[in-house]
Amino acid sequence: MQTYRVIEVDVSTGSWRLVEHPLGEILGPVDLGIEVHYRDETWRCDPLAPCNTLVLGLGPFTGSPLFGSNRGVAVFRSPLSRTLHVSTVGGIGYKMRGMGAHAIVIRGAAKEPSVLIIEGDETGVKRVTVEALGTDVWRVYGKCGVYSLAGHLIAEHRDLFKTLKPVVLVAGPASLTTRAGAIVAVHYDPVTLEVIRGFVDVAGRGGPGTVMARAHGIVGIVAGGTWRPESINPRLSNRKLIESIARSVAGEPYGKLVTEKTRKYRFDERLGTGGTFGVNYVHYRDLIPMLGYASVYLEKVARLKLYEAVAEYFWKPFQEEAGTNPKKWRTCGEPCPANCKKLVKGTKVDYEPFNALGPFSAIIVFEETRRLVELADEAGVDAIEAGYWVAWVLELAARGVIEPRDACLDERPCWDPILLAEKPRECSARNARLARIILEKILHEGGRGCPVLQLIAERGLRGAARELAERLDTDPRSYTVYAAFGEEGYMTLNLYWTPGLVAPVYVTGKYWTNYSPTFMEPEEFAKTAYERIINEYLVDNAGFCRFHRGWLEKLIQAMYREILGVDKNLREHARRMYARIALYSRLAKAEPSHWETARTRDLVATIAAETGHTQWAERMVKDPRAALDWWERFKRELDKQIGVMQQDA
Ligand code: SF4
Structure with a gap:
């Protein structure tokens, strides 16, 4: 049986266990994140408290030669939006998968700034340790922040870095001072082990670094080893199989x-x-x-x-x-x-x-x-x-x-x-x-x-x-734009001029919406946004880089079936999981709430005018209630699309 392997660690004690979920129940890191946050009822929890579990996972295709299949995915209750957020970081799976598992679940809080170190060998997870940094973290940050901390960790664990070439993920000063800290993957030269400055990959949106550092006291993760997922499932490395899927589904090499x-x-x-x-x-x-x-x-x-x-x-x-x-x-x-x-x-x-x-x-x-x-x-x-x-x-x-x-x-x-x-x-x-x-x-x-x-x-x-x-x-507030959640939550927009990024969707600040610079009747827009949400969910859940979505969305159903042996209707699955996210936001009292700033409303009115929807534009400019009408009709339609299953979540 193929499994999705998870290291669950309590960083307050250093105790850990390996949990194997049958693939089919958990299809990837976003599924795992939702499952864990429901199990831990984190909606009851302050996002900066240790009970805000942090899930950091790879997709089930890591280990294959499929391009873009090594993205890291963090799932956490965001200190910004106050609801579940999914934030991704490029390429880390290439080194991290050697730790012997697909994902890490972090609970509890270390007493002082600490580092989580995970080593894998050919048989799986070999060692999981939580080590206190042992020195003032601000002194380590010095002038170069994440680079200095990563350099410090490499120097402290030189033998491990020389032999295993693990990934090094750190939280920088901003994770301790703000709600928007990122988890930063710092690159280093594999021979000299020198940190490469200026070139980082980042899970930034929603504040996952803040959760890692302030909720759990973890300022760094070092993870890698010699475990190979393809040793469990040889189909992962079967290039002929990948080729035949591409040719049969898309008709191209x-x-x-x-x-x-x-x-x-x-x-x-x-x-x-x-x-x-x-x-x-x-x-x-x-x-x-x-x-x-x-x-x-x-x-x-x-x-x-x-x-x-x-x-x-x-x-x-x-x-x-x-x-x-x-x-x-x-x-x-x-x-x-x-x-x-x-x-x-x-x-x-x-x-x-x-x-x-x-x-x-x-x-x-x-x-x-x-x-x-x-x-x-x-x-x-x-x-x-x-x-x-x-x-x-x-x-x-x-x-x-x-x-x-x-x-x-x-x-x-x-x-x-x-x-x-x-x-x-x-x-x-x-x-x-x-x-x-x-x-x-x-x-x-x-x-x-x-x-x-x-x-x-x-x-x-x-x-x-x-x-x-x-x-x-x-x-x-008239001079800024954000999507509001509940009484306190918010998310700033990705930088496009479109209603899709301020529309009432349940996870924003990323591309889980229709983000084209366009305008439509709210019901129509909600349907297109929902369609994109489902596609984007599947891409993130498979642990893929979304820049590969153009081919991935065509092949993904066949890939799960042929490579992982999971024969499940993926779109139905994604709908169910998104409904659970929607319900979570209700439990967390962080559902999308009305546009709060004039500029947010004006962003929508102006793109309506720009794209020739002058009636909507004029109505919205004359009367804020027209903007509210668009917002409510959008939400009603989106909730209708996911509503039935939301009851079952
Ligand atoms: S397209 Fe994606 S997988 Fe490829 S290099 Fe860029 S971020 Fe990495």
Whole structure:
């Protein structure tokens, strides 16, 4: 019988056990996460308390030569959304699977900052230990945060790293100071064991690093070994089988299929560039969210003017160094022909972190943003969330809603889009300097001494905005955008101009929705969002990189059947599991709640206008109740789609 192998560890005592779930009951790490969180009833638990179990797993195809099959998946109750969240990190399974299991379940809390070390041998899990760091974690972080901590762990366990080449996952300073800390996979040279700076893979969204470090006292995980999943299931390594699945289901050789479907991420000949950064600026142009989404208020001509400056000062430097040069392309750590990671000066360049701390924060000179992304990576924060903080504070200070000194700033930012387009270097330099102050204060000092920044560090964006709204004449919530959950939860959006990212879905801040820049009647939109949710669930649950979804979604049913021997209707399964997530959010009192900020409503109204749905746009602008109507009809339809099974969850 094929099983999904799980190490359950109580880090307060170091005790652990191996649990094997029949494949068929658990199809992957998201299933496991849901199962565990129901068993532990974590909806009763503060997200920062030890009872908020952290599940970190790989997909059941790890060990196979299938491309993209080594993603790590964290499932936890998010300190931001306050409901279940699923956050993924690239490539870690390639090293981590050697630990002898597919997943780790972390319960309890270590008494002091500690490291979880898991070693596997040919027979399975050999040793699981919880070791106190033994020294002040802040001293270890020093100036280089996650890199210093990873270097420290490698130095402390040099023999283990030399022989087993394990994965090293760490939580950085931001996990201790904010609710948005990431789990960061740090790469190192396999021969010299030197840490490679500037190139990390991150499970960032929703704050999994914060849960790992603050709820459980674990600041690092070292996991690897010599166990091979294919020793249990030889079909995993059967290339002929993979080839025959591809040919029979998709009618094409596997390699050709993968190459075609991952073109955007490697190099798109039609656009002359590659990777999410390279392609998105060319493809979306003025639809890219800029200036904290204030760009949605600009006329087309003004947006295009700004976009032209972005193309020149932000996109072009990337394009010249990495856009067309395969020597600057890397994988996330597993063999993959997509080579989607593009490096500029050693820094990995992806669209969302760069847009968040770039045009979204009114910084459109590439090098300025690159240095800020480096800072965010070192601190181990979700750079998208950090971009929302920066953009919001800069805009509040620029518009005089707060005084710059309330955020420890010494001058007003440059927030005028025309000025930004006309004086990109001057404006970007000023804003980048201020952004650095904001980030350093929040990420390294928890915002102490800077009232607005301290609120953000402690309560997140929504909590800070609500608190400030009671004190200020102007409602500061009008200058930001988020999806609200229950009374306190929220999630900032991935950076696209679409209603799908603020629509009332149960897991947001990722692509479990229809995220096209489009508009539809709410019922129709809900159906398309639900369709994508089911597909994305299956991709994450199989432990695959979503950049491979183009071919994976075609083959996945046959892959489970032929390779794993699981003959189950996957879409039905995903629907049932999503219904359980929806029910969880109700139990956690963190269901999607109405749009709380004017800009969130306006984001929807403006894309309606942009795409020719003028009646909806006019209604929404005239009367917030029209936006509420769209929101409620969307939710009613989504709940109808999942509702029957939600009763059974
Ligand atoms: S597409 Fe990129 S992130 Fe995905 S598996 Fe390939 S290299 Fe890794």
